[in-house]
Amino acid sequence: MACTTILVGKAASYDGSTIIARNEDSPNGQFRPKRMEVVQPTDQPRTYTSVLGHLTIELPDSPLRYTSVPDAITDQGIWAAAGFNSENVAMTATETITSNERVLGADPLVSFVPAKGAEGDPGYAPGRAGGLGEEDLVTVVLPYIHSAREGVARLGSLLEEYGTYEMNGIAFSDVDEIWWLETVGGHHWIAKRVPDDAYVTMPNQLGIDSFDLADAEGEQRNHMASPDLRQWMADNHLDLTFGAVGPVGFAGKEGAAAGNLGVADVFNPREAFGSHSDSDHVYNTPRAWYMQRCLNPSAAWDGPAAKLRPESDAIPWSRTPERKLTIEDVKYVLSAHYQGTPFDPYGWQGTPDTRGAYRPIGINRNGQLAVLQIRPYVPAAFRSVQWMAFGSNPFNALVPLYGNVDELPEYLCNTSERVTSESFYWANRLIGALADARFHDNAAAVEGYQERMGALGHQMLRETDAAVAEAVADEVPAALAHANGELAATLKRETEKLLGRVLYTTSCAMRNGFSMSDNER
Numbered sequence: 001m002a003c004t005t006i007l008v009g010k011a012a013s014y015d016g017s018t019i020i021a022r023n024e025d026s027p028n029g030q031f032r033p034k035r036m037e038v039v040q041p042t043d044q045p046r047t048y049t050s051v052l053g054h055l056t057i058e059l060p061d062s063p064l065r066y067t068s069v070p071d072a073i074t075d076q077g078i079w080a081a082a083g084f085n086s087e088n089v090a091m092t093a094t095e096t097i098t099s100n101e102r103v104l105g106a107d108p109l110v111s112f113v114p115a116k117g118a119e120g121d122p123g124y125a126p127g128r129a130g131g132l133g134e135e136d137l138v139t140v141v142l143p144y145i146h147s148a149r150e151g152v153a154r155l156g157s158l159l160e161e162y163g164t165y166e167m168n169g170i171a172f173s174d175v176d177e178i179w180w181l182e183t184v185g186g187h188h189w190i191a192k193r194v195p196d197d198a199y200v201t202m203p204n205q206l207g208i209d210s211f212d213l214a215d216a217e218g219e220q221r222n223h224m225a226s227p228d229l230r231q232w233m234a235d236n237h238l239d240l241t242f243g244a245v246g247p248v249g250f251a252g253k254e255g256a257a258a259g260n261l262g263v264a265d266v267f268n269p270r271e272a273f274g275s276h277s278d279s280d281h282v283y284n285t286p287r288a289w290y291m292q293r294c295l296n297p298s299a300a301w302d303g304p305a306a307k308l309r310p311e312s313d314a315i316p317w318s319r320t321p322e323r324k325l326t327i328e329d330v331k332y333v334l335s336a337h338y339q340g341t342p343f344d345p346y347g348w349q350g351t352p353d354t355r356g357a358y359r360p361i362g363i364n365r366n367g368q369l370a371v372l373q374i375r376p377y378v379p380a381a382f383r384s385v386q387w388m389a390f391g392s393n394p395f396n397a398l399v400p401l402y403g404n405v406d407e408l409p410e411y412l413c414n415t416s417e418r419v420t421s422e423s424f425y426w427a428n429r430l431i432g433a434l435a436d437a438r439f440h441d442n443a444a445a446v447e448g449y450q451e452r453m454g455a456l457g458h459q460m461l462r463e464t465d466a467a468v469a470e471a472v473a474d475e476v477p478a479a480l481a482h483a484n485g486e487l488a489a490t491l492k493r494e495t496e497k498l499l500g501r502v503l504y505t506t507s508c509a510m511r512n513g514f515s516m517s518d519n520e521r
Contacts, residue, residue: 077135107185391428
């Protein structure tokens with residue numbers, strides 16, 4: 001799944017929140033409709049079978065309530081995408097990432113293999129279930145964890161037991177920490193804690209660029225990994241750090257006596273496990289370049305002085321921003337189409353060739369954007385806020401919904417295969433397709449809508465926080481659901497108004513228009 005992720009540590013955010021956010025994008029030529037849902041413990045399966053992987057696993061008996069953003073059409077599985085559980089732990093899964101032939105040869109992906117022939121027939125070969133994939137991960141992990149670190153541990157153990165059929169990156173957060181896990185081959189994984197004062201950009205590539213294996217094997221303060229990672233790397237010659245000399249030791253250290261097996265204690269996973277292909281340089285790295293260009297604008301990103309360019313392999317995984325980052329910053333970079341550069345498909349700079357050179361972040365096949373914010377300055381009963389947008393991000397609005405609720409507004413949950421403006425998902429798809437055709441003519445209306453809804457969202461949070469601060473605990477979920485519903489009602493009205501304006505503007509520019517009219521109706 002082609003996606004883009006940004007993670008913001010609590011000391012890097014404007015209000016001390018941890019923030020994890022991801023665009024979920026459909027593959028090229030597909031538009032997978034999305035909706036929202038609250039999954040109650042009674043509705044969580046105890047025996048789970050995946051659609052694409054054909055894997056059946058037993059789940060624990062005591063799930064937590066959680067929010068999710070599943071596919072509206074489940075022929076390919078649930079794809080729950082992102083949400084909070086009732087313990088204020090957030091998860092977004094997944095960011096599809098890349099690998100290389102050495103890794104995939106050392107630990108092959110666990111793909112589904114159908115049975116060959118019928119049982120009892122000559123030549124019959126039994127089938128094999130695949131491993132876990134993006135369709136499964138939120139469903140089998142989020143309802144069972146009580147911290148971000150616990151999320152890493154649970155998912156890691158599942159990967160070790162069942163494997164995976166694809167390379168993915170997964171984010172977990174709680175009020176104190178953000179962790180990022182990357183799968184490595186079929187059964188191995190690494191995870192790193194996001195520095196509190198930094199943000200992380202992830203554009204469909206294996207991203208972690210420094211990993212302390214000794215910490216992962218010891219205190220696990222900031223790193224976790226498969227227990228056998230060092231031995232596996234040594235056996236398969238995966239560490240590309242200068243000085244690694246094979247399975248007998250590591251130059252400059254204590255060698256085999258220290259147990260390092262020829263693998264550096266601190267190594268670069270992007271070099272060991274990742275890719276630097278030509279396609280990365282047009283599809284992946286330019287997105288990280290642009291996000292960091294926006295959030296650290298004083299660095300040299302353009303011209304002869306630029307050390308990092310759109311096709312650079314050295315764009316850092318994490319970076320301290322020049323100022324604290326807001327929800328609006330997150331939305332902007334996850335809606336970006338290279339504004340202010342020769343690569344903007346809607347821009348005037350450059351040439352027709354440069355304007356189509358790189359894959360935008362805000363692309364036509366954005367399905368949903370979930371920005372998961374956990375606020376430390378309010379009681380646990382209402383600290384989780386799931387900011388949501390559907391459709392192509394340059395044309396949609398991001399709105400907040402309290403996550404500690406038993407139900408979510410119908411307008412965001414009613415997506416089906418039927419195209420209708422009564423659905424927030426489909427209304428946004430219609431707006432994007434119409435507005436794109438006359439981008440500059442519609443830009444003012446779209447920007448006004450985005451600003452109005454963002455302001456109303458912040459206002460709703462401020463007023464509702466104050467109203468429920470002294471409420472009886474049992475009354476809080478209903479009060480939060482009511483506030484979500486009131487905002488959704490306004491959102492529906494404003495979205496329909498924008499749809500009408502965009503429809504009018506683009507209709508006036510149709511090529512079969514004619515200025516002469518008989519003025520009769």
